[in-house]
Amino acid sequence: MEQMVTTRMDGLTLADLAGARSRHRRERTMRAMFFSAALFSVIISIAIVASLIGGAVDFLAKVDLSTLWSSGWFPRRNLFDVKTILAGTIIVSLIAMIVATPLGLGAALYLSEYARPRARRFLKPILETLASVPSVVMGFFALRVISPDLVQRFFGSDVPVFNLTAAGIAVGILVTPLVASVAEDAMHAVPSALREASFGLGARPRTTSVRIVMPAAVSGITAALILGISRAIGETMIVAIAAGGTGGSLFNLDPLQGGQTMTAAITSLATGSDQVRGSGPAYPSLFFVGLLLFVLTLALNLLSERFVRRVRKEY
Amino acid sequence: MLGRTVGLTEAAREQVRRELSGRRSDVSGTVFKLLLLLTLFLALAILIVLLVDVSQTAIPTIADRGGQIFGSGYSSLPANAGIKTGLIGSLYLMVFVVVVALPMGIGAAIYMEEYAKDTRVTRFINTNIRNLAGVPAIVYGILGLAVFVVLLQPVIGPGVEGRSLLAGGLTISLMVLPIVIITTQEALRAVPRSIREAGFGVGATRWEVIRSHVLPYAAPGVLTGSVLSMARALGETAPLIMVGAVTGFLATEGGVLASLQQHFTALPTLIFAYVKKPQPEFQDLASAAILVLIGMIFLVNLTAILLRNRYERKW
Numbered sequence: 001m002e003q004m005v006t007t008r009m010d011g012l013t014l015a016d017l018a019g020a021r022s023r024h025r026r027e028r029t030m031r032a033m034f035f036s037a038a039l040f041s042v043i044i045s046i047a048i049v050a051s052l053i054g055g056a057v058d059f060l061a062k063v064d065l066s067t068l069w070s071s072g073w074f075p076r077r078n079l080f081d082v083k084t085i086l087a088g089t090i091i092v093s094l095i096a097m098i099v100a101t102p103l104g105l106g107a108a109l110y111l112s113e114y115a116r117p118r119a120r121r122f123l124k125p126i127l128e129t130l131a132s133v134p135s136v137v138m139g140f141f142a143l144r145v146i147s148p149d150l151v152q153r154f155f156g157s158d159v160p161v162f163n164l165t166a167a168g169i170a171v172g173i174l175v176t177p178l179v180a181s182v183a184e185d186a187m188h189a190v191p192s193a194l195r196e197a198s199f200g201l202g203a204r205p206r207t208t209s210v211r212i213v214m215p216a217a218v219s220g221i222t223a224a225l226i227l228g229i230s231r232a233i234g235e236t237m238i239v240a241i242a243a244g245g246t247g248g249s250l251f252n253l254d255p256l257q258g259g260q261t262m263t264a265a266i267t268s269l270a271t272g273s274d275q276v277r278g279s280g281p282a283y284p285s286l287f288f289v290g291l292l293l294f295v296l297t298l299a300l301n302l303l304s305e306r307f308v309r310r311v312r313k314e315y
Numbered sequence: 316m317l318g319r320t321v322g323l324t325e326a327a328r329e330q331v332r333r334e335l336s337g338r339r340s341d342v343s344g345t346v347f348k349l350l351l352l353l354t355l356f357l358a359l360a361i362l363i364v365l366l367v368d369v370s371q372t373a374i375p376t377i378a379d380r381g382g383q384i385f386g387s388g389y390s391s392l393p394a395n396a397g398i399k400t401g402l403i404g405s406l407y408l409m410v411f412v413v414v415v416a417l418p419m420g421i422g423a424a425i426y427m428e429e430y431a432k433d434t435r436v437t438r439f440i441n442t443n444i445r446n447l448a449g450v451p452a453i454v455y456g457i458l459g460l461a462v463f464v465v466l467l468q469p470v471i472g473p474g475v476e477g478r479s480l481l482a483g484g485l486t487i488s489l490m491v492l493p494i495v496i497i498t499t500q501e502a503l504r505a506v507p508r509s510i511r512e513a514g515f516g517v518g519a520t521r522w523e524v525i526r527s528h529v530l531p532y533a534a535p536g537v538l539t540g541s542v543l544s545m546a547r548a549l550g551e552t553a554p555l556i557m558v559g560a561v562t563g564f565l566a567t568e569g570g571v572l573a574s575l576q577q578h579f580t581a582l583p584t585l586i587f588a589y590v591k592k593p594q595p596e597f598q599d600l601a602s603a604a605i606l607v608l609i610g611m612i613f614l615v616n617l618t619a620i621l622l623r624n625r626y627e628r629k630w
Binding site: 023024026027030031033034035037038039041042044045047048051052054055103104106107109110111114123125126127128129130132133134135136137138139140141143144145173176177204205206209227230231233234235236237240241263266267271286287290293294301302305 | 341344347348350351352353354355358359361364365368369420422426427429430431440443445446451452454455457458460462492493518520521522523525549550551552557559586587590591601602609612616620
């Protein structure tokens with residue numbers, strides 16, 4: 001083609017430069033294919049929202065609304081006390097964050113401010129490996145190790161094996177790598193000029209970390225913690241295995257007892273113990289709980305993204 | 316500074332010299348640093364305890380009756396139970412991720428990075444993808460339940476109430492799709508603009524530039540992201556439970572295609588089923604299955620890390 005252009009320089013028209021029609025056709029096809037792939041992600045979102053709302057509306061039409069605020073969550077007995085599963089979820093997430101906040105932020109601060117590149121290459125994979133442990137495995141670990149060797153040892157053996165604290169600790173361990181990774185990114189984004197100014201004034205590394213880097217990265221750190229809460233709320237298998245409350249639970253605020261979370265309620269509605277199909281409100285209630293869960297995590301994720309964007313604007 | 320100290324007493328001068336020479340040991344600073352390091356070692360300790368605890372029961376169990384465990388599927392009799400169907404089922408799910416999620420995710424990422432202009436629609440799709448990545452896994456399970464199991468039942472699995480391999484594979488694929496898109500986007504973004512401009516400069520169409528310049532350079536990153544998303548899919552349990560992974564039933568004759576519309580199961584769901592059983596023999600079996608699952612996931616992750624280290628290039 002190059003030869004053609006050089007030899008016919010005199011009579012060159014726009015049509016000659018346009019390229020073969022087949023190449024244009026191919027270009028348009030590929031573009032359309034990629035576009036539909038991108039559009040598909042929007043379709044998934046619409047499908048998620050539609051299926052959740054559809055089921056939830058079905059549930060609300062069938063259920064006696066007074067049972068939404070009653071004594072416990074027992075779908076088979078038509079008791080759908082929302083505060084029971086909300087309380088379980090909040091307790092588990094709180095315990096998880098009590099574990100994940102110091103662990104995650106400590107690890108992030110060390111990796112970002114203290115670790116030399118060689119130490120980093122050895123230390124960072126620890127977190128990455130921890131992040132790759134599947135949640136069923138962590139649930140098994142909560143039941144086999146955390147509950148007997150930690151919770152029952154410290155709080156007495158009259159604590160049941162299935163309890164919210166053990167589940168919460170395991171969720172916290174699972175959330176730690178996420179918190180650490182987001183927080184470390186935020187600390188890493190703090191300009192080194194700030195650190196150098198601090199060192200230049202004679203501040204020690206600890207003073208620089210705590211008084212300069214942490215405040216400068218505070219939006220990113222907040223984002224990391226919010227993201228951690230969101231992930232803890234959505235965590236399913238650990239709670240389904242280790243928190244007890246299969247089949248239902250009374251309203252309970254004691255973290256040393258078993259309880260039901262939103263996610264565990266959904267799984268037990270869909271599997272063995274509570275599998276209920278038919279015309280009653282029990283089956284569609286899983287969509288209702290799913291909608292609650294979706295709205296809650298989405299709100300937290302959007303909030304966290306807000307905080308992340310604030311960091312980006314400042315520096 | 317010197318000028319000021321001239322007027323001071325000998326004692327003060329001595330004090331200043333000591334302050335500036337920095338010999339004083341910073342005890343609280345060192346303690347702080349060690350505390351931070353401790354968080355990382357705590358993470359490592361948890362990992363080790365988890366692995367040791369699992370191996371302690373898993374290795375003797377496998378050594379004792381490995382042939383039977385790997386040779387048979389689910390059974391309610393502990394002596395006959397194994398993990399074969401779970402292993403095959405998990406491999407089938409990987410096929411789905413490769414065939415459905417990877418092409419779609421890479422296609423969407425190519426559109427977002429290479430074709431889309433920075434319009435409101437583009438930004439909306441991007442935000443949407445990011446939010447999809449934060450949706451809890453179990454919500455994807457609810458989506459699968461509503462769309463594949465109930466709505467599309469005649470296509471997905473008419474003989475098994477929609478609870479088929481097709482439903483499970485598609486649900487898992489939707490779940491990892493946002494991860495594939497985001498990691499691919501990052502890999503594409505790392506390819507310098509000049510490479511594309513060189514391609515356009517010699518008259519290539521956009522697709523030609525992508526195919527023969529951008530994709531080859533981004534391939535290691537894309538591959539790493541794809542492998543990581545497969546590791547994620549391998550360990551996921553909750554969505555599979557929602558779309559009715561039936562413990563133990565899997566049509567293994569004739570490969571993936573023959574069992575598309577049949578019941579399915581996967582390694583993590585099998586683990587969940589065994590963990591929930593009261594007999595101690597099932598706990599041992601669960602340990603063995605967990606060791607196999609963790610081994611597979613670590614292997615996949617290791618592949619990703621090696622790929623990244625081997626092919627990573629800095630521009």
